[in-house]
Amino acid sequence: MTIDRASLRWNGWGPAAQENVLPDGAPQWEWIRTTLGLSRLPATPARPLSEIRIPACRLDTPLLDRLRAIVGADQVKLDDYERAFHARGKSYHDLLYLRAGMLDMVPDAVVYPRSADETLALVKLAAEEDITLIPFGGGSSVVGGINAMPKSLGGAVITLDTTLMSRVIQIDKIAMTATVEAGIYGPALEAALQQHGVTLAHYPQSFEFSTLGGWIAARGAGQQSNRYGKAEKWLVSASLATPKGFWATEATPASAAGPNLNQLVAGSEGTLGVICEATVKIHVLPARKDYRGYLFKNFESGIEAARRINHADIPVAMVRLSDAPETHFFQAFSSTSSPTSLKARAQRAYLRLKGFDEAPCLMLIGHEGDADTVVWAQAQTQAICKKLGALALGTGPGHKWYHGRFHAPYSRDPMLDHGIGIDTLETSTRWSNITNLHNEVVAAIEGAMAANMPERGARGIVMAHVSHSYPDGASLYFTFVFPRQLDCEVEQWQAIKRAASDAILEHRGTISHHHGVGLDHAPWLAEEKGPVGYEVLKALKRELDPAGVLNPGKLIG
Known part of the structure; x- marks a missing residue:
């Protein structure tokens, strides 16, 4: 089941009818004002779509008729809402433009194919007519990855929305793989898999409003990636529609027949082709989950604990360590009581007594699997944490995080x-x-x-x-x-x-671990890949998309 676009915010996060989690008068506002050193908090509401002028569609009637012939008249959208919704992603940078009503960069049309064949026909039409085509899943990119930027100034743009391609094609419980169309949203995918007692268990923070194809295209990571892997680990094979035709990657468990081309698909960000379907690794639903918290006296000791846990080969689902500012921020931000309340004073006194009053750092550790393994693994991680001076906080912090993990x-x-x-x-x-x-x-x-x-x-x-x-x-x-x-x-x-x-x-980091490159990180990619590696990526783009119509400007700037 897909999500009705009209039910979502075109210039924000989540449903249009979403309740305000920080209403005027909430205690957090005064804390935010004073913490940021502001004399006041201004009112800066977003402009409503009704007040914004959307540029006229640049596609002529014959071209629109050809689009309708491929996907049907109802699946070619020209209205202001659809075009505004597909103009940009959900980064802070994007929202500055969307909220200000600066919609000079919008697709001329949004098309919704319902099959791989329709997708291929759209890709070939775009290449033939030299029209920019933007693959679009959930639209949750935070690096400018799906922005409707034309390949040349003043050129037309078509956004291809994949979310009507949402079928689970096959679940193979012998090989433990599932083949699924790429436009399926996270909740729908998990609901379908869990009916059969299995899971992909890929839970990024955007899980509610992102798609399988988007996770692969951005080389994404879920919150339990320690156990289940990032996208490039659980991707078995993929089928893409490219201007050269369908491209299906290898699907064997392992191969020495040259480089594994799945690694070119994961992280390709719609620049090489439109991901139509993918085969992914699945797992039996865990019988037991255990999430709990530990408090470290400083960030360095928490880092050491995380390193030792990884080197001990303990089967953890998640190890999440906040530094001191984040630990303090979220404790204060989520608290509904005054910092001078009796409860808050008692808590500070207890931490001071235990020596955790200067720069405490919260670690959350999650275990998932069969009951015996989870019990054993939890004992092992707790022993490592305590050896490094951590204070065990029990399951309360883990439970709170787990049930609010998509709320931020x-x-x-x-x-x-x-x-x-x-x-x-x-x-x-x-x-x-x-x-x-x-x-x-x-x-x-x-x-x-x-x-x-x-x-x-x-x-x-x-x-x-x-x-x-x-x-x-x-x-x-x-x-x-x-x-x-x-x-x-x-x-x-x-x-x-x-x-x-x-x-x-x-200082020797990667420009992105799991958000992708998009427009925002493209200026730094050549330096990270090096001159030879960057030329290889450009050559691959030229081979698969010689006209340069697929998501131009992203990844390879």
């Missing part, structure tokens, strides 16, 4: 309504460099924010966590909250993004 994006819209910017970026590096990279990126973001503040005394917050880890290293996920410079907010964001991205590459 819902806070962004009300914060934007009050002049507050919030954005994220992520990277990964080796264990020996984690602390250094963390410190350097935090310093870069803090410096850029301090140089771009709307009033004297205003300040931003930078926080980070480790959320995906491996034997050789781990990811770092940064969140920064700041007062917006309302007269130059795009330039403010660009300065922060540029400083952070430069620091990441300078």
